[in-house]
Amino acid sequence: MKIEFILNGETQTIDVHPARRLLDILREDFHLTAVKEGCGEGECGACVVLMDGKAVNSCLIPAGYLEGKSILTPEGFKETPRGQILEEAFIEAGAVQCGFCTPGFIMAAESLLNENPNPTNAQIREGLSGNLCRCTGYQMIFKAVRLAIEKGEGLW
Amino acid sequence: MTISKSIKRTDAREKIRGEAQYIGDMSFDNPLYLKTVRSTRPHAKILDIHLPDLPEGCFIIDKSHIPGKNRMRTVVSDHPILAEDEVLYIGQPILLVAGPSRELVYQISEKIRIDYEDLPAVFTLEESEKQNCVFTEYSFSKGEPDTAFAQAARIIEDEYRTGLQEHVYLEPQGMAAEVKDDTVFVYGSMQCPFYVEDALTEALGRPSDKIRVVQTTTGGAFGGKEEFPSLIACHTAIAALATHHPVFLIYDRDEDIICSTKRHPSIIRYKAGLDDNNRVTVLDIDLLYDAGAYCGLSPVVLQRGIFSATNVYNFHHLKVHGRNFRTHTVPSGAFRGFGAPQSIFGTEMLMHNIAVSLGLDPLEFKMKHILKQGDPSCTGGKIHDKVILPELVERALDLSDYRQKIQKKKKFAGVGISLFLHGCGFTGNGEQLIKGKIILRKSKDRVVLKISSVEMGQGADTVLRKIVAHTLDLPIEKVTCEIRDTGLVPDSGPTVASRTTMIVGGLLKTAADEMKSRWNEAEDFEISKVYHHPDFLTWDNDTFQGNAYPTYSWGVNVAEITIDPVTYDIHIEKVTGVYDVGRAIDERALRGQMEGGIAQGAGWATLEVMKSKEGKLVQHNLTDYKVPTSMDVPEITCDFIDNPYEFGPFGAKCAGELPMSGAPPAVVAAISNALGIPLKEIPVTPEMLMELERHED
Ligand code: FES
Ligand code: FES
Numbered sequence: 001m002k003i004e005f006i007l008n009g010e011t012q013t014i015d016v017h018p019a020r021r022l023l024d025i026l027r028e029d030f031h032l033t034a035v036k037e038g039c040g041e042g043e044c045g046a047c048v049v050l051m052d053g054k055a056v057n058s059c060l061i062p063a064g065y066l067e068g069k070s071i072l073t074p075e076g077f078k079e080t081p082r083g084q085i086l087e088e089a090f091i092e093a094g095a096v097q098c099g100f101c102t103p104g105f106i107m108a109a110e111s112l113l114n115e116n117p118n119p120t121n122a123q124i125r126e127g128l129s130g131n132l133c134r135c136t137g138y139q140m141i142f143k144a145v146r147l148a149i150e151k152g153e154g155l156w
Numbered sequence: 157m158t159i160s161k162s163i164k165r166t167d168a169r170e171k172i173r174g175e176a177q178y179i180g181d182m183s184f185d186n187p188l189y190l191k192t193v194r195s196t197r198p199h200a201k202i203l204d205i206h207l208p209d210l211p212e213g214c215f216i217i218d219k220s221h222i223p224g225k226n227r228m229r230t231v232v233s234d235h236p237i238l239a240e241d242e243v244l245y246i247g248q249p250i251l252l253v254a255g256p257s258r259e260l261v262y263q264i265s266e267k268i269r270i271d272y273e274d275l276p277a278v279f280t281l282e283e284s285e286k287q288n289c290v291f292t293e294y295s296f297s298k299g300e301p302d303t304a305f306a307q308a309a310r311i312i313e314d315e316y317r318t319g320l321q322e323h324v325y326l327e328p329q330g331m332a333a334e335v336k337d338d339t340v341f342v343y344g345s346m347q348c349p350f351y352v353e354d355a356l357t358e359a360l361g362r363p364s365d366k367i368r369v370v371q372t373t374t375g376g377a378f379g380g381k382e383e384f385p386s387l388i389a390c391h392t393a394i395a396a397l398a399t400h401h402p403v404f405l406i407y408d409r410d411e412d413i414i415c416s417t418k419r420h421p422s423i424i425r426y427k428a429g430l431d432d433n434n435r436v437t438v439l440d441i442d443l444l445y446d447a448g449a450y451c452g453l454s455p456v457v458l459q460r461g462i463f464s465a466t467n468v469y470n471f472h473h474l475k476v477h478g479r480n481f482r483t484h485t486v487p488s489g490a491f492r493g494f495g496a497p498q499s500i501f502g503t504e505m506l507m508h509n510i511a512v513s514l515g516l517d518p519l520e521f522k523m524k525h526i527l528k529q530g531d532p533s534c535t536g537g538k539i540h541d542k543v544i545l546p547e548l549v550e551r552a553l554d555l556s557d558y559r560q561k562i563q564k565k566k567k568f569a570g571v572g573i574s575l576f577l578h579g580c581g582f583t584g585n586g587e588q589l590i591k592g593k594i595i596l597r598k599s600k601d602r603v604v605l606k607i608s609s610v611e612m613g614q615g616a617d618t619v620l621r622k623i624v625a626h627t628l629d630l631p632i633e634k635v636t637c638e639i640r641d642t643g644l645v646p647d648s649g650p651t652v653a654s655r656t657t658m659i660v661g662g663l664l665k666t667a668a669d670e671m672k673s674r675w676n677e678a679e680d681f682e683i684s685k686v687y688h689h690p691d692f693l694t695w696d697n698d699t700f701q702g703n704a705y706p707t708y709s710w711g712v713n714v715a716e717i718t719i720d721p722v723t724y725d726i727h728i729e730k731v732t733g734v735y736d737v738g739r740a741i742d743e744r745a746l747r748g749q750m751e752g753g754i755a756q757g758a759g760w761a762t763l764e765v766m767k768s769k770e771g772k773l774v775q776h777n778l779t780d781y782k783v784p785t786s787m788d789v790p791e792i793t794c795d796f797i798d799n800p801y802e803f804g805p806f807g808a809k810c811a812g813e814l815p816m817s818g819a820p821p822a823v824v825a826a827i828s829n830a831l832g833i834p835l836k837e838i839p840v841t842p843e844m845l846m847e848l849e850r851h852e853d
Pocket of ligand 2: 096098102132133134375
């Protein structure tokens with residue numbers, strides 16, 4: 001099946017089985033390996049990308065659903081001003097350990113701040129609740145998001 | 157600048173940007189993918205295997221392809237790499253299917269039929285105890301326990317239980333292998349490159365100079381990538397040799413949960429004798445650990461379990477007996493804390509419950525029993541270093557406002573405190589046997605660390621580089637780590653037992669000091685160091701007498717919880733942790749270990765329910781098996797009190813496993829405090845609490 005969608009700002013046409021997972025399309029067909037497979041069932045958030053600006057688990061999105069959609073992956077996000085702010089904030093807060101969850105958290109944080117530039121602590125917890133981290137105990141990830149809000153004054 | 161002042165983690169940026177290469181991110185030319193065909197029976201004889209016709213380019217690999225010995229090498233090498241005539245647990249590997257795509261090998265594996273003849277199976281610790289299916293058994297004693305029991309004013313008997321726990325490292329297990337110029341290269345996610353190399357030497361029947369094991373960026377491990385990767389490394393290497401292709405073996409989450417090792421479930425029985433002053437004078441501890449279907453490294457897990465069973469207390473008379481049992485379930489293995497969190501949970505809750513049952517304050521009761529400098533440990537080894545547990549307790553009480561909170565108790569809200577320790581480095585004479593080696597290489601104004609200790613998320617790269625950079629007054633960018641490739645680095649021992657900073661970091665510090673004195677030499681040079689056990693430490697491995705550990709790190713946790721009066725859902729509101737880890741090499745990295753350990757410990761104590769029914773795991777994906785999310789974790793406050801250790805780099809002791817033992821008893825004591833009922837088993841679930849409350853009424 002032929003599908004046209006926007007990937008990191010560029011229009012792409014692919015010919016794939018409609019059930020092929022977006023996660024595999026990104027990792028295998030486009031070699032965009034920043035998204036990770038932690039569970040393959042929508043529970044861990046390691047595979048999060050933005051679809052039309054909202055966080056989705058790419059392991060749950062079949063190719064057939066992509067037509068006309070705009071997908072932003074960590075590769076497309078990292079050089080943007082917001083991406084840079086989040087990168088610095090995550091480093092400064094110590095929010096990274098094994099790192100397998102990290103690209104997913106960055107995308108989830110972007111989606112959260114996009115929707116609500118000034119979340120309360122409870123809203124930060126809630127906004128990140130689709131992403132698992134087994135290493136950090138989350139405290140430093142919460143701190144990173146607060147730090148990004150401070151540093152990125154007006155960006156979101 | 158003091159060493160403890162935090163610096164930026166050296167690997168954070170590439171991980172954030174998604175540029176770090178985990179095993180699944182590697183690529184090879186024309187790789188084959190492997191799918192493991194597994195036993196569906198808990199205990200059975202394999203009668204026949206029916207294979208479908210194979211498409212071109214696909215292969216079946218079985219035990220006959222193993223060039224060397226069909227056993228995975230570890231402490232007790234009893235696990236076949238691929239099953240022989242018998243299977244002992246559901247999920248045991250029997251065959252491998254290799255082919256050019258994942259979909260294809262899945263399809264082929266679905267078509268393979270295996271005929272079994274079922275054999276009698278044992279599923280629980282109790283049944284296994286009845287049938288006496290013991291793998292290993294240890295005992296030791298102190299003082300005169302029999303006399304002390306005869307003289308006791310009061311005797312209390314009790315039993316405690318802990319459940320299965322799955323690591324849920326976020327990156328599932330994965331390996332790849334290829335053969336280049338008659339050398340087998342294995343790449344993957346692992347803690348112990350030389351364990352893997354050892355296992356390959358034996359399974360492939362080839363010398364170690366024809367094998368290279370290369371660690372890739374490792375997405376969490378927690379002990380789960382200590383011995384288990386050796387098994388799948390053998391699978392990939394055998395398949396690469398048999399098929400003449402590079403091969404990938406990467407588990408999806410379900411498969412990972414079904415077949416990888418777990419924390420040993422335990423039953424711990426106590427008999428305590430108290431004198432007229434309500435002091436426990438004598439304790440009899442009987443530990444039963446469920447090793448699962450194969451013994452593997454369970455003997456050493458049990459050893460740490462029994463040597464940690466007295467926790468921070470000095471019981472003058474003691475009898476300790478520990479056994480590992482076989483059940484026909486997935487093998488248990490290494491998991492952060494390595495047998496200690498089980499026995500520390502039992503003993504902390506025993507102390508708590510005894511105090512409450514006698515109408516005493518649990519903390520005061522515990523403080524009457526704590527070890528002091530100069531006391532003999534449970535194995536009669538002198539506690540050489542200063543014990544600052546009372547200071548840790550005071551700080552934790554202040555930070556958490558514990559006294560106030562325990563006095564003004566409300567129904568359905570509770571506060572609990574735990575004291576705990578962790579023995580640093582290998583148990584007994586392990587460090588002496590392993591003799592870790594390191595090399596420090598100077599080339600111009602740069603320094604390279606050659607070590608086999610890996611970065612797996614815990615921050616080892618940052619901490620070890622920092623030790624060297626700080627000693628040599630160099631910016632951290634000038635000090636780098638060689639990749640962990642067994643062809644390039646010496647064996648500094650496995651990345652386990654919270655030994656990396658203290659033992660390997662200690663060797664690096666000594667080498668860096670020497671390098672500093674020779675810094676101005678014209679030529680580049682290398683310094684190598686080999687571990688030497690401090691002479692004043694003694695250990696007898698037959699009688700279990702002496703210093704079971706070179707030293708200990710200590711901690712205190714205060715947990716505050718509330719319980720929903722209708723659903724009995726448990727909300728862990730806050731955990732305060734105060735620790736003595738000698739000295740922090742990097743305070744933020746250390747805090748990260750403590751916070752992560754508290755979350756993992758609290759998860760094990762409450763959320764992480766994993767049961768097996770007739771040898772089959774009931775929870776085998778992340779939908780059913782719940783680990784703490786951002787909504788579940790408490791607010792965490794951590795603090796550290798300096799107590800530098802003479803033989804650690806800059807005074808550092810061990811840290812990574814310590815927090816795993818603290819949160820469970822603190823949280824459970826808090827729940828017990830909230831409801832006024834004794835608790836003796838984890839995980840504590842709302843259903844369990846409702847049931848207990850009903851009984852109380
Ligand atoms: S891999 Fe998609 S949510 Fe876990
Ligand atoms: S840093 Fe390892 S899972 Fe989050």
